[in-house]
Amino acid sequence: MVTDTQEDPSDAIFLSAGDTALVIQYGETVDPEVNRRVRMLTAALAESAPEGIVDLVPTMRSLMIHYDPLVLSRARLVEVVRPLLEARPDLNQTTRRWRIPVCYEGECAPDLEAVAEATGLSPEEVVRQHCGVDQEVFMMGFLPGFPYLGLLPEIFDLPRRLEPRVKVPPRSISVAARQTTIYTVDSPGGWHLIGRTPVDFYNPARAEPILVAAGDRVRFEPVPLDEYHATRRAVEAGSYEIRCDQ
């Protein structure tokens, strides 16, 4: 008999999301180590690929396993997952590292001044800190191709804007809660816009419309406004090659 919540030696809790998804929850906070555990279980399950699993959706602190109850029962799925909780696959093997140009100037960065003020740093220093580290894609969600990246230095532990924008332009780079997100289609948004990239993180015309996935790393590289425009023209002409270290 499978019960709704069970304590497990590895601290993972099993929860139900209807009869078509099982949630393995490692925590309830934004913590890169917890996210790493989630992504390890995701990788281990992806490799064993039991029949009946439809999709694996890692989030900051839990993995949602979508499955077909006509093919795979909850009891059987739990049996499959349990031994994998201890798996520690090498995540670096399959991840990609993207190098993404971002313009942090003028109309590309409407909230940069406000963020600088809130943090007590100069806008240049805010940009330096944003570009200074590789950021990991913790999860995808909210919109098609929309990544949550981090973890940023403590100064970026900002709340959302008091008034969300009704419409955030696509390819906007935004920050809040020590994370970066990238808007892929027109959308309302409450995070702080500190830059814009000429690269499409979502392009329906591309063979692979969505660029990144959970576990990828991204390094943002600052470019001046004229280079942003030139690169954008190249992207639209199909002549720009997105830089990726495997």
Add this chain to the structure above:
Amino acid sequence: MNLTVQDFGRPRHQHLGVPVSGVLDPTALRLANALVGNPGGTEALEIRMMGPTLEVEAGSVRVALTGTRAPLEVLGEETIALPAHQSVSLTRGQRFRVGALPDGATAILAVEGGFALPQIYGSRSTYGRAGIGGFQGRALAEGDAIPLRLEEAPSRGEVRLDDGYLDERGPFRVILGPQRDFFTEAAITTFLSNAYTVTREADRMGMRLDGPVLTHARGYNIVSDGIVTGAVQVPGNGLPIVLLADHQTTGGYPKLGAVISADIPRLGRLRPGDEIRFEEVTVEAAEAAIRAREAELRRLIDVMIPAGAWLDEAALYRENLISGIVRETDLAS
């Protein structure tokens, strides 16, 4: 008019933030496709609230309407009302329509062979918010020409099937969680013992319900986690929202429970003003229910019975008139 191309959606790409989309009523899609001789998950037209008027621009088509008891009306000098849940063959130039749905929020119009449209992430379902899939990533509008895969519908007898599934009643079965602990025990009791009403704020992403407020025990924000179709999320105002096919893949509101997969088709047919009650069941009971639903669908399809071809009696009558008397439209063709 609210019309989109939908199939069973793209459930394998949620990890990229892509919603599943697909039909609100999977039963209706299975049955409509069976009636026209398609594989069960072939894309079809999903009608919401009010149906379209369509003109046949292929040599011939075979169509079927399900999910409703609204008639399929063939237009001409006289309008001929054909019943739903029956395959119908039509020829070039014929116009037909489905009007306002009298009995539910959604219906399916399937055509034999489906549509010659590209797949995006393995599906022809439409996700309008991001312009993905279907017909140019959007709802269909007047003047749109939807390409078909078949130029002629194969000649064979028509079939019909039982529409009794539309009469299913009773509470919607839910499994509690994953944020059951974000609600007081009193809130859970309230949720399971009161009727809620579907408000006008209902679309393919979800339905806002009206009714007794549900009290949170630990606040109403969670670190975003995954979401299933049928999930019941409760934001700060304490009123539940039941999530449907176009729901976002992750979200930050607590979810009290989720409607089981066997009850999703009936959920999709709910309209503003409809009453909804919930009943808690176990995972095992939900699994038995989906197996039973699957067996019932197979049985309904197995026992499809021959239906007579419809007769355009008015056209027959006209063709028998003596020469020299023509219809206005004959001059145009």
